[in-house]
Amino acid sequence: MSQTTLTISSKTYSSWSMRGWLLARFAKLPFDEVVIALDDPAMRAEILLLAPSMLVPCLQHGKIKVWDTLAIGEYLNEIKPKAGLLPSDGAARAHCRAICGEMHSGFGALRAALPMNLKGHFPGFKIWARAQADIDRITAIWESCLDTYGGPYLFGSHRTAAEAMYAPVVTRFMTYDVPLSPACTAYCETVMALPEVQEWVDAAKLEPEEVDLLDMEF
Template sequence: MPDLLLYIGNQNYSSWSLRPWLALTAAGIAFRHEVIPFDFPAGNPAIKAVSPSGRVPLLVDGDLKIWESLAIIEYAHELYPDAGVWPKDRAARADARAISAEMVSSFHALRNACPMNIRRPVRPIALPDGVKDNVARIEALWHERLDRFGGPFLYGAFSAADAMYAPVVNRFEIYALTDHPRTLAYMEAVKAHPAFAKWREAALAESWIVPEDEA
């Protein structure tokens, strides 16, 4: 069996690290992980030492290195196609990949204004242009799939699509970005998932501080 090693950033802040870690953990895929904190003014040189892109997450499988969250998830699915990384139904799987790719390429206003921060108390902030539009689009995506597939997760059972949007769950909560009951119920389901709870526990135990993500 593959000996997978996933390099991740600070679990309190690294939204892109959370995504593949959560997808693999929820699917029961065995892997080791190593945290390389990025609370350095010019970045942590230890990341560049292992990652060709100078970024995390990075999955290492022997001589193979995969350095992008969605690519890591797809590789895990290829290794373990029956693990439930993606929905079993082909149409649902295609839809899940589409909304996951939208997460990668979109919602810049939300991501820039509202960094993921597991430790942060709930506190609203002044929202720049575009954030409310991002929130509305994400809620529409969530509600449509929850209605179509019956919940509690986007495609019924937890999948990589939920992992891709898990950092948004944190953002919606800590910046008080929504009060929609359907959204809040979905957020509670994600937060209650054992894999998310395990990540949160590790994040709360970290001592590193990234000042620009503490606004």
């Protein structure tokens, strides 16, 4: 096994695993995957938003161990600065950190009401008012960034850590047929077309059906 590993859980249901994995792939850091089975009680609790702390993703790089998605992103930016996980311009870099942090710590209603499920499709899904408020804030972030930096990514012509942080939201919007503006729809299509995102989605489709409880409507 490589000296670099990334511990993740389900590619179908675990949004934090997807974020950490995309960050490492965007940084072009070779790594081996260590997958924690969905029948592990701690993993089920985490995916169902019941765990007291996040267990995945966790990056082991030589003797250095980094967990928490934001910390992984910052570490990868330090060791792979040319990968462009953060914008080169100082103001844009601060802006990118801010919206990544907002994704990391907020939008609890969206997470609970629209759980990530890459195998599901729920047209006509009823969205709670609090979840809609989160959706409105996210789309306002996207539209502001696209207008400020010119797209097609949130910070211009190059994908950054922001795409890794918001990619699971893109999948949620598709799973639940969330109505979006033309600009946000185009952004979702851009994110879904990323080779790394396609690789993740393709792998998710090959996972066995194991977590029936995650099909419930929160």
